Amino acid sequence: MDLPTFLPYLNDLRLDEYTATTERITLRVAATSPTARCPTCRLACGRKHSRYVRTVADVSWGGVPVTLLVQVRRFFCANASCPRRIFAEPLPHLVDRYARRTCALRLALQRIGLALGGAAGARLAAALGLPVGRTALLALIRATPPPGGEPPRVVGIDEWAWRRGHRFGTILVDLERRRVVDLLADRSAEGTAAWLRQRPGITTVVRDRSGLYADAARRGAPGATQIADRWHLVHNLAEGLEDFLPHHRTALRSAAAAPGEAAGATSDTATGPLTPGRPRRGQQRAEEASRQRHARLVEQYETIRRLHAAGADVADIARRVGTSRRTVYRYRDLPEPPAPKRPHRPPRRRVLTPYEPYLLQRWQEGCHNGMRLYREIRERGYAHGASNVMRFVALLRRDEAAGRPAGTSRLTKAAPTPTARHVAGLFLRRPADLKPEQRAYLERVRQADVALATAYRLTQDFATMVRERQGERLDAWLAEADTCDVPALRRFAAGLRADLAAVRVGLTEAWSNGPTEGFVHKLKLLKRQGYGRAGFDLLRQRVLCAA
Incomplete structure (x- = not known):
């Protein structure tokens, strides 16, 4: 029986028998060519020796796993000078030697593994009718040949972090074709320069402001043009x-x-607590923690200033204080200690805001009873509690007691300092x-x-x-x-x-390290998908083949 034409990789085979159930489809097939070429001397031979059956997994049909029972013939080699006397007919378009998966299935599993990794890829493959273990999927990823292509001419170099602040590697990107060409396990001028020396066709190196990669480019590609990234x-x-x-x-x-308003002119209109006698322990704890943090910063500032006045250099001050050199430079030149930071809270829409104009109007008309105002806005659609109205009424009373127009405290706020x-x-x-x-x-x-x-x-x-x-x-x-x-x-x-x-x-050329930064972000995603099994060889393979 001829196989359907929509299975081109099975065109050289004859279908002898098939069995289909809800759990598996089994096809018994055999090669139709009368001869086969010896894999050693490449002579076409037709004298048969014997037959045997290979069991090969194939891509699923409609989510149902497919198994091929391939009848393979052994031939005698007719070349007397060939060291191989007997050989099995090769099926290069169907399955590799000693493989238990067809080439189509292997390619599908490799693509799933490169996209999702081991555990996640195995789960998706099982759902698609391609059962495979996560360890086997990782082995298929490692066996994927790296993509070929022309040697790069314009290369972007940047660092990537195994563990931020502790261990770094180097990524190299072909900016003309926008693809990763290699991943290095370390961030060193020697390793990067050696990689550049092996590729004499590189004419342009795009990098950040790091002196390490500038030195590597000078040593590894002295004739290349270096470009500092604009970002x-x-x-x-x-x-x-x-x-x-x-x-x-x-x-x-x-x-x-x-x-026309001084920086602190709104301090006299600050609202403050509406019920001063009520203890606010959460706010007190937050303020105490903020004061302690600010006290530590002030102590750090004074220590840096004192050590600088004593003649200590920046690196020694940073080590003794336990901070970065940038902080030492900043605090050294500050004329006064750093101001305490206020937590940034995005503005929230208050549930009473739509009803405040009506409440102000009724207040000015002489209605100062909070519960009455609450019942009136309930009839207008207000669906929340009375406490919000009571707080607003208390605010209006305090404005009048201070001699200000009612609602001033609600509408006037201190301008935050950017x-x-x-x-x-x-x-x-x-x-x-x-x-x-x-x-x-x-x-x-x-x-x-x-x-x-x-x-x-x-x-x-x-x-x-x-x-x-x-x-x-x-x-x-x-x-x-x-x-x-x-x-x-x-x-x-x-x-x-x-x-x-x-x-x-x-500042003149159009090249930038933007694509390199994009691949660094993709590398972070692939690294986090590894779940602890992403050794450098596996990570490099996924970056080169999937990115």
Whole structure:
């Protein structure tokens, strides 16, 4: 019986018998070619020796597992000089030698394993009618040949973390074809340089600001053009701004207040507790924990300042205090201890907000009874408790007792002081993307402090250079940054000069490490799917074949 034409990998076989149940489909097939080629001398031979049956698993049909009983013939080799006397006919399009799965089934399981890993892949394969163990699936992943292709010319290099802050590796990406070309188990200049030396066709290396990969590129590909990634340039500038802005906290705080209002002018309208005598132990515990954290920061600040005044270097101070060098640099230059941080809570819509105008109107009409007001808004659709109304009424009474219009405490709030990170983000953002209140805030910041105005102008100039790739303006920007009154920008400019050639090309060419960062994120996903069994060989195989 001829096999259907929609099974092309079985076209060279003859179907002798089939059995179908709800749990398994069994096909007994045999080869139809009268001859077979000797695998050693490649001579076509037709003299048969014997037969035997191979049991091979195939891809499922409609979720039902399929088993092939393949009748294989043995032949005599007719070449007298061939060392092989007897051979079994090969079936290269159906099954490999000694394999118990067809090539189609092996390819399907490899794709499942590369996408999901061992345990998850085995569960999906069983649901699809392709039962396989997770260990066998991992073995199939390891046996997958790495993808071929042309040697890379433009390579992106970045680090990836086995364990963040402790152990790192290196990922290398072909930026022209957007695929991972290799994964290295360590983050070292020697290993990366050796990898680059083995590929002399590399003409461009895109990297971050790390001196390690810059050294590796110089040693492994001295003729290649190095490009500093633009995102890392902006990130370094933002870090410098975050260190600089806390020195001007007073200007940031005053600019955050409403126009014509001092920074602390709203303190007399703060609501405070409506029932001062009621103990609030949860709030007290949170405030005590916040005070203790701030006390530790102040102690750390004073220790860093004292050691710096005694002549200790930054690395020694960081080791003795137990903090990072960046923190030492920031605290060393701060004129005063860091201010306590207030927890950021996103604004929530209050259930009483839709009814507050009506309550204010009734209050002004002379109705000051809380329960009566509660019953009235219940008739208007309010479906919550009376305690919210009572608190609102108590707030109105306190406003009148203080000589303020009723509702002032509810409507007037102290303006929060933006964090240094938030202000740095505003400095880097396009002016057209800012909200009106953000533009007004930045205008007040620039008017309040000359150094902040200079920092904003130079930051916007550099951001424009990055977005529009205007590398020809870099020298003029560096000259202006070197003479400005912003220490953070002077240090940033000095760092750019130390890597000037790569920075200039990065601000001119279109290449970036964006695809590399994307593959690092995909690598994190694959690493977490390993459930502890992701050794480097397995992880590298999945990244190269699946990514």
